[in-house]
Amino acid sequence: MDARTLAAEVTDPEMPMLTLADLGVLRDVTVEGDRVRVVVTPTYSGCPALAAMRDDLVRVLTAAGYAEVDVAVSLAPAWSSDWITARGRAALRAHGLSAPGPAPRRTGPVPLALGPVRxxxxxxxxxxxxxxxxxxxxxxxxxxxxxxxxxxxxxxxxxxx
Incomplete structure (x- = not known):
């Protein structure tokens, strides 16, 4: 199996019904010989699952024979729930979770709203x-x-x- 396919099949540690590809956090996979570089965008910049994602990617790709695996984080563009694939949304629903609707579109600063989310x-x-x-x-x-x-x-x- 190629590196991109292997990386795409790694599951999210917090929502294991989703692969990193279906969650939309897998951004890029490049291979040079026996070295692979994976770029991920976390769902938010302080996501505690990021270290587990990195460890799982390294484990899977080194087990497949890649001598060096580098996992890089890209914060731009910021992840959007719109990046969850249709297959990912179906997996969420199948596991009793409500899939997100369209992400809000904003230009400029994010407004601070102290009322309840509707x-x-x-x-x-x-x-x-x-x-x-x-x-x-x-x-x-x-x-x-x-x-x-x-x-x-x-x-x-x-x-x-």
Whole structure:
């Protein structure tokens, strides 16, 4: 298998139903002889999963015979939830997570809003739109916790970034 295919199959350590390619964080893979360079863009600049992503990429690629693996981080352009592939969005839903809608489009500074975040979401379990935000902070920084009023089930929503 070539380096890009191998790197693309590495899973996200926080959401293992997604590959790095499906999450949209895998930006580039270049090979020169037995050396490979992988460029990733984290979902946000302080993402704690980045070290695990790097370690997994190095492990998989060295096991495939690459003598030197360099994993670089690119913060520009910033990752967007729009980069999650259709396959990735389907995997999120299949695992009971609400996939993000379109990321907000902004020009200039990001406005500071102190009110609650408003999202129109459908429950990934029953499809009802009668959902309520339980916490803007889920088990990972890029998720929020919701509860469906129709079926009563809690679920995570991957935030639009």
């Amino acid at each position: 999202r129109a979401l459908g429950c990934p379990r029953c499809g009802s739109g009668d959902t309520v935000l339980a916490s803007e902070f889920g088990p990972t920084a890029c998720t929020a916790l919701y509860r469906c009023r129709a079926c009563g089930e809690p679920f995570q929503h991957v935030k639009e970034i």
